[in-house]
Every structure is written in structure tokens, then in C-alpha cells.
Amino acid sequence: MKTEGVRTRFAPSPTGYMHVGNLRTALYAYLMAKSQNGTFILRIEDTDQERYVEGAVDIIYNTLREAGLFWDEGPDIGGPVGPYIQSERMSMFKKYAEQLVESGHAYYCFCDKDRLEEVRVLQKASGIAPKYDGHCRNLSKEEVAQKLAANTPYVIRQKMPLEGTTSFHDEVYGLITVDNDTLDDQILIKADGMPTYNFANVVDDHTMGITHVIRGSEYLSSTPKYNLLYEAFGWEIPTYIHCPPVMKNATEKLSKRNGDASYQDLVAKGYLPAAIVNYLALLGWAPKGEQEIFTMDELKKEFSVSGISKSPSIFDGQKLDYVNAEYIRQLPLEQFHEIALPWIRQTVKREDVDTRLIAKVLQSRTEVLNQIPEQVDFIDRLPEYDTALYVHKKMKTNEETSLEALKAVLPVLEGLEDFTEESIHEALFRLIADLGVKNGYLLWPVRVAVSGKQFTPGGGVEICAILGKDESITRIRKGVALLSK
RNA sequence: GGCCCGUUGGUCAAGCGGUCAAGACACCGGCCUCUCACGCCGGUAACGCGGGUUCGAUUCCCGCACGGGUCACCA
Numbered sequence: 001m002k003t004e005g006v007r008t009r010f011a012p013s014p015t016g017y018m019h020v021g022n023l024r025t026a027l028y029a030y031l032m033a034k035s036q037n038g039t040f041i042l043r044i045e046d047t048d049q050e051r052y053v054e055g056a057v058d059i060i061y062n063t064l065r066e067a068g069l070f071w072d073e074g075p076d077i078g079g080p081v082g083p084y085i086q087s088e089r090m091s092m093f094k095k096y097a098e099q100l101v102e103s104g105h106a107y108y109c110f111c112d113k114d115r116l117e118e119v120r121v122l123q124k125a126s127g128i129a130p131k132y133d134g135h136c137r138n139l140s141k142e143e144v145a146q147k148l149a150a151n152t153p154y155v156i157r158q159k160m161p162l163e164g165t166t167s168f169h170d171e172v173y174g175l176i177t178v179d180n181d182t183l184d185d186q187i188l189i190k191a192d193g194m195p196t197y198n199f200a201n202v203v204d205d206h207t208m209g210i211t212h213v214i215r216g217s218e219y220l221s222s223t224p225k226y227n228l229l230y231e232a233f234g235w236e237i238p239t240y241i242h243c244p245p246v247m248k249n250a251t252e253k254l255s256k257r258n259g260d261a262s263y264q265d266l267v268a269k270g271y272l273p274a275a276i277v278n279y280l281a282l283l284g285w286a287p288k289g290e291q292e293i294f295t296m297d298e299l300k301k302e303f304s305v306s307g308i309s310k311s312p313s314i315f316d317g318q319k320l321d322y323v324n325a326e327y328i329r330q331l332p333l334e335q336f337h338e339i340a341l342p343w344i345r346q347t348v349k350r351e352d353v354d355t356r357l358i359a360k361v362l363q364s365r366t367e368v369l370n371q372i373p374e375q376v377d378f379i380d381r382l383p384e385y386d387t388a389l390y391v392h393k394k395m396k397t398n399e400e401t402s403l404e405a406l407k408a409v410l411p412v413l414e415g416l417e418d419f420t421e422e423s424i425h426e427a428l429f430r431l432i433a434d435l436g437v438k439n440g441y442l443l444w445p446v447r448v449a450v451s452g453k454q455f456t457p458g459g460g461v462e463i464c465a466i467l468g469k470d471e472s473i474t475r476i477r478k479g480v481a482l483l484s485k
Numbered sequence: 486g487g488c489c490c491g492u493u494g495g496u497c498a499a500g501c502g503g504u505c506a507a508g509a510c511a512c513c514g515g516c517c518u519c520u521c522a523c524g525c526c527g528g529u530a531a532c533g534c535g536g537g538u539u540c541g542a543u544u545c546c547c548g549c550a551c552g553g554g555u556c557a558c559c560a
């Protein structure tokens with residue numbers, strides 16, 4: 001078994017969509033391993049058949065791969081410590097639990113659920129913290145043997161120390177100490193012979209050689225129990241790295257239920273996987289320097305546990321937008337065109353337009369891809385517009401000057417044989433010089449006439465080039481007609 | 486409720502006894518400019534509260550408040 005170096009794991013349950021908090025935990029586990037040249041392992045924890053969701057494993061695979069988190073060992077590719085699907089590891093747990101019974105760290109418990117429930121109700125009524133009352137804790141060997149022989153259903157429980165304290169060190173939270181009397185004699189092996197998550201997790205992590213356990217802070221309070229288990233087995237305790245939760249607002253954790261916090265929802269809206277990952281890295285972790293935009297390779301170099309914060313962070317859509325915009329702008333035009341095309345095509349059905357020209361004006365104006373369709377909706381059809389649009393104080397234009405300007409522009413454009421952005425630009429600016437007017441005096445009316453909108457990606461020249469000669473001239477004539485009324 | 490954890494601008498956050506308390510997003514102004522956007526320049530805005538310790542606390546200690554987590558034969 002190759003277990004040298006740092007080994008981390010991501011151990012999701014296939015219960016549905018992957019939300020960003022989950023993905024962030026996976027990212028940190030990945031970065032922890034990769035920043036140390038270590039091994040990143042994927043383990044599927046599918047022991048809860050009731051919550052199992054069809055296709056959820058594929059979602060996990062796809063999300064991780066798209067996000068660039070490639071595992072070195074996992075269910076699909078195998079590895080030295082497999083199987084990597086928890087349900088296939090079931091046979092090993094019981095003997096570990098029996099070993100603990102043998103050494104006095106665990107015991108058989110024959111209490112049925114009814115009795116347990118009774119005890120719980122009683123404890124609650126008298127204001128005591130609900131906890132197993134130790135009924136079977138000190139059964140004699142004979143009693144146990146007898147019940148076992150009689151096929152009495154049983155579970156195996158961990159025997160917690162009655163007094164003293166248990167401490168552990170967490171890399172982000174520091175030293176945490178709890179009183180042992182608050183620890184419940186938790187169940188290790190259920191009546192059906194299957195391990196509980198808590199037990200399977202410890203055994204799996206150890207047998208898979210995990211050196212750094214990275215998980216959500218909700219496991220902070222059960223960690224002392226895990227440690228007691230490690231100690232009982234005489235196993236080396238892993239380094240713990242607990243991450244604070246990602247919040248939806250000040251009081252609610254991000255949930256898959258409401259909202260769109262899942263990774264695939266974000267992608268569907270037009271966020272780039274790399275941008276999502278970059279933003280997530282920043283949510284709850286701070287790099288040493290001022291840089292915020294990182295490639296995955298840079299993140300691997302930069303990542304350090306000391307930068308993980310202790311307090312919950314609220315998921316901020318605005319900052320994600322910014323990071324996404326940053327990624328979009330960094331793309332080579334050709335690549336941006338490729339990813340923007342399906343979005344452009346939502347509103348631009350015309351085949352005779354150069355979508356590259358459209359992509360070019362869109363690139364610096366798009367934060368999220370889903371903003372594209374609305375921006376280019378005027379290309380297929382000129383919207384109805386009010387001539388008041390021609391009035392622009394700063395451009396020093398109004399309906400009269402605009403009519404004049406459009407009339408001057410018309411023959412110039414009509415005379416253009418080569419109708420490209422460059423030639424249009426050249427022709428129009430020559431006209432501007434000839435007329436001795438301000439750029440906006442001429443160009444603002446053109447932009448309005450060809451777009452019918454107050455705001456557009458690109459200016460009049462660029463839009464004419466996109467629309468083509470015929471359509472541009474038709475629209476300008478339409479403008480002249482409107483203004484002549 | 487018991488136990489554990491947390492609390493710096495609206496948000497993400499740096500800070501680790503002495504700082505004019507970084508930076509980013511957002512917001513507001515300006516410049517650039519054929520609109521919008523990009524880009525550039527500038528601005529507003531924060532240490533939860535109360536006690537200690539100390540020459541000096543955002544930093545250390547104790548309470549309180551608020552928030553989160555956890556108390557299953559779920560994971």
C-alpha cells in the first residue's frame with residue numbers, strides 16, 4: 001500500500017446535487033494534497049440507501065472533473081487501497097468493532113429502540129442531555145454470551161470514558177477540549193450489522209492512509225469521539241482541517257433546496273467553471289498576497305491551511321460576477337466566441353451576421369453569459385423606439401440635428417463598397433471632419449437609428465458592421481422617416 | 486437547553502500589543518469615450534457590548550449579547 005506523503009480525500013454521499021459549499025470542501029482537500037505533492041482520493045459514501053439518488057455519482061464525477069479537481073484514486077480508476085465505494089467495504093467493519101469489544105473500548109448493547117426512546121423522553125423531561133444511559137455497558141461476559149446465543153438483536157457501542165477530558169488539535173480552530181461525560185456511547189455497528197457513518201469513516205480514513213482530514217465544521221463536535229477510536233485502535237491520528245460553512249445569508253447555510261447555489265445551476269446561468277472555483281477558493285480562504293485571480297496551478301502553489309478562516313462566509317453573488325467577468329475578459333476572442341455563441345443564438349437567429357463581430361463587442365460587457373441574449377436582441381429586429389432617443393444633451397443632438405446627420409450619413413454608407421468596421425469608421429470620420437462637427441453629433445444618431453436602444457454593446461460603427469450594409473441603410477432610412485414626421 | 490465554535494466596512498477579508506486598521510467586490514465621484522461597458526484616478530464605509538491585564542488593546546483574559554454547529558441504529 002502506497003501511503004507516503006499527504007493523502008486527502010473527498011467523501012461525498014450520492015444524495016443529489018453538489019452545492020458550492022461541498023465543492024469548496026473538495027477544492028480545499030484537493031489543494032491541500034496538491035500543494036504538498038500529495039494524493040487526492042475520491043470515496044463515495046453510499047451506505048444510506050434511503051437517501052441514494054440515481055445519477056448522483058455521475059454528478060459528482062462530472063462536477064469534480066469540470067472544476068479541475070482530478071482524483072488520483074477513486075471508484076472509477078481504482079488505487080491501492082480500494083474499494084473506493086463504501087458499500088463495497090462493508091465486510092471489514094464488524095471485525096474492527098469486535099476488536100474494540102475485545103480490548104474493552106466497545107460493548108454489545110441489546111437495548112431495543114423502544115427502551116431507548118423511553119430513556120430519551122425521560123431525560124428530556126428532566127432537562128438532562130439525551131444520552132445513552134449505559135444500560136448494557138457493564139453486562140457480564142456470560143450475560144452477553146447468553147443473549148448472543150439467543151439471537152437477541154444487538155448493536156455495538158463505543159465505550160466512552162466517564163470522566164476527564166479529550167482534546168484534539170485542529171489546524172484552523174486550534175486546540176479543542178471537551179468533557180468526556182458529554183460524549184455519548186455512540187453506535188458503531190447497527191443492528192443490521194452495518195457500520196454507522198461515524199465508525200466507517202474512521203476505519204476507512206485509516207485503512208486508506210488518509211493523513212489530512214478536511215471536512216465541514218459540523219464534524220467538529222464529533223471529532224473527539226473519532227479520536228478516542230483512533231486511540232483505542234492505536235492508530236495515528238490524522239491532521240484535522242475543519243472548514244467553516246458557506247452561508248446564504250447571516251443566519252442560513254447554503255442549501256440545495258432553495259436558490260441556485262449548486263454548481264450546475266451556476267454553470268447553467270453562464271458562470272465559467274474556472275471562475276466558480278476561483279471564487280470559491282477565495283470564500284473562506286485568504287491568499288498571502290494581493291492577487292485574487294488564480295489559475296489552478298497557481299492555487300496549488302499559493303494554498304495554505306493558515307489562510308482558512310474560522311468564521312462562516314456568506315456567498316456573495318456580486319463578487320462571483322466580478323470574478324467571472326474577469327475570466328471572460330481574459331479569454332482569447334476566439335474562445336469567448338465559442339462559448340458565447342449558444343447564448344448569442346438565443347436571440348440572434350439571422351445567419352448572415354458575423355457572430356465574431358458580435359462576440360467582440362460583447363466580451364468586455366458580459367459578466368455572466370446569461371446577460372448576452374438581451375444585449376443583442378436588437379440585431380434580428382429593430383425595436384420600436386421613440387424619437388426622444390435622439391435627444392442627447394451631451395452629444396448636443398436633438399431630433400432636428402439627428403435628421404440632418406442621418407441624411408448626411410446615408411449617401412456615404414450607400415457609396416461604400418467594402419462594408420467593414422474599418423471602412424465604415426474611415427468614411428464616417430471623414431464625413432465628420434468635412435462637416436466640422438463633433439463625433440457624437442453624427443455617431444449618436446447613427447447608433448440610435450440602427451439599434452433603437454438607449455444602450456448597446458458597441459457604437460454606431462460597430463453595429464453597422466454587424467448588421468451589414470442593407471440592414472444598416474434600411475434602419476437609417478427608417479430613422480429619417482421617423483424624424484421627418 | 487447542555488457542550489463546542491465564531492464575531493474587523495453592505496460582502497469576502499488582512500491584521501497576530503504600538504498601523505493614519507491593508508486589499509478586493511459593491512457603492513459614489515471623475516477621466517477616457519459615438520451610448521453602455523472595459524480601462525485609469527479618487528472617495529464614502531469596519532474592530533458587537535461591558536469589565537479586566539498592560540505604559541498601551543482590534544489583537545491577551547473573563548462575562549454578556551448575537552450567530553453558527555452538535556446532541557440518531559442519517560451521512
